[in-house]
Amino acid sequence: MEEERKIKDLAERAVTNFDDLFLIDVKVKGNTGNQKVLIFIDGDNGISIDQCGKISREVGAEIEEEDFMLGKYTLEVSSPGLDFPITLFRQYVKNVGRNLEVELKDGVMVEGELTEVKEDAIVLKQKAEDKSLNFEEIKQSKVKVSFK
Template sequence: MKQAVLELVEKYLPDESHFVVDVKVEEKAGKTRLLILIDADQGITIDTCALVSRKVSEELETKDLIGEAYILEVSSPGLDYPLTTVRQYLKNLNRELKLTLASGSDLQGKLLQVGEDSIKLLTKRKEKGKKAIEEEVEVPFAEIKKSIVQVSFK
């Protein structure tokens, strides 16, 4: 089901700058809930979400892919939603990220570079009684459990 919905969504994205972040299929209060998260390199609009929602809904009904009543939500991932795709990382170059690593430790820094298998952050390490030292740290995607963009109000 998830794969079928993913293919439908990709079919109705306006252009190559738009991409699917996640598709979740959940059972909630006896109804199937489809949560579709989409984004774009330059940001997503509510009109794009509405268009994708309308088109996907029409095709779900036409092909009768979900037999019973369902709830369909099409949205952009919120600021608190973890980065999950390389495109999301690329979109957030030069922004501050907070990583939770597989080891359980946290790492925070400015996203400098996105590679095929890893990212590079500019972190600050403070030693007792000294100024903070900036250093570049490469972190493999395999070691990242969760990655959240930090919002700055400066």
Template sequence: MNVEQRVTELVEEKIADKPDLFLVSVKYNPGGKLVVLVDGDNGIGIDNVVAISRHVGFHLEEENVIETAYNLEVSSPGIDTPLSLPRQYTKNVGRTLSIKTGEGNKREGKLLAVGNDAITIEETIREKGKKAQVVESVIPLNQITETKVVISFK
């Protein structure tokens, strides 16, 4: 079993009794940096981050999963981290998203709804010589290459 698989199991084990928390990703980078991103439907408190970090760290040491020096970093995804799970989209309904699609198009709009395989956004379409129109667009998740929440300081 590789490091990422074992860490995934350990995190899932630790958050099993907290249905509002979910694992976003586990990455073990060359050079020994182990990054675990965990989120919650209503955010994740520092106490949960600390508990997960201690649980994972203890078991990795106990089981000698990583034989070289490593750095364990457990956190919630930063605001600039792209969304990767449908559950993260649900958490951001009502916010403005910047979306890149497979064709290289970039779209921006307010997230209205999240389905099993698509999202619905409200975007403003501007065509030359015409008045801007606000339309609802459905974008299949499998066509999205990157989605980030747009931060507004207005």
């Protein structure tokens, strides 16, 4: 989708104004004339509402200036939330020490504490042993939320 690509480019530029922030994903939902633009960002040390607001204003101004969205739209900038899959190397690094639920490409589910992120793999601490998983094996990973 052309609009999504343009917005992703604008969001990438806006995020570079912050050393510790990075773009996770951009989604455009709805029909032309009534769309919702979702920009998901994260930071090495979390993200503040103020940072989301600054990025939203910058991207919104650029969208208006370039005038490529047809009709009305809403723009939301936020962190991805815990139920959003981990997709970037930098997200794995940020989540060292947290429990992950990892689905492998062969359908096997693996859980454990993320103890290490290597160039090509992650290491999960499990009860019996540490398990190394190559990124190529991983279909998706999510932070496992526990309420103790």
